[in-house]
Amino acid sequence: MRACNPPDWSTARTELSDLLASAGWPPSTISDAELALHELFVNAWRHGGSPAPLVVVCLSSTRLRVCVCDDSPVLPGEPRIPSDPLALSGRGLHLVRSLTHRFGADARKQGKVVWFELEAAA
Numbered sequence: 001m002r003a004c005n006p007p008d009w010s011t012a013r014t015e016l017s018d019l020l021a022s023a024g025w026p027p028s029t030i031s032d033a034e035l036a037l038h039e040l041f042v043n044a045w046r047h048g049g050s051p052a053p054l055v056v057v058c059l060s061s062t063r064l065r066v067c068v069c070d071d072s073p074v075l076p077g078e079p080r081i082p083s084d085p086l087a088l089s090g091r092g093l094h095l096v097r098s099l100t101h102r103f104g105a106d107a108r109k110q111g112k113v114v115w116f117e118l119e120a121a122a
Helices: 010-022 027-046 092-099
Strands: 054-059 063-070 102-107 112-119
Touching: 010 027, 010 054, 027 063, 027 092, 027 112, 092 102
Parallel strands: none
Antiparallel strands: 054 063, 063 112, 102 112
């Protein structure tokens, strides 16, 4: 049985925003990264069966890559908008696609990693 409440993602969010702020990334891009991280984190918990998803952040001088790992081997399909305009879920990957420069998913030996990338402002 799984807990009804998602795990606390505040540490991952704080570390991501602090890292980007110290690297001089603009607040609007930091907000986009936080929201995309939140979507992938909740998806890993809700659909990937991970009670505490693993988050890996890689930052170079020009690119941010955030990976969220879960235990499900099922790769996400193409982002979609739910047919019911009042649906409470189903827009997360579409939102991640809209906020980031690239995103995808890769199979692992056990489970998968879903990731996104953002480019530094020129």
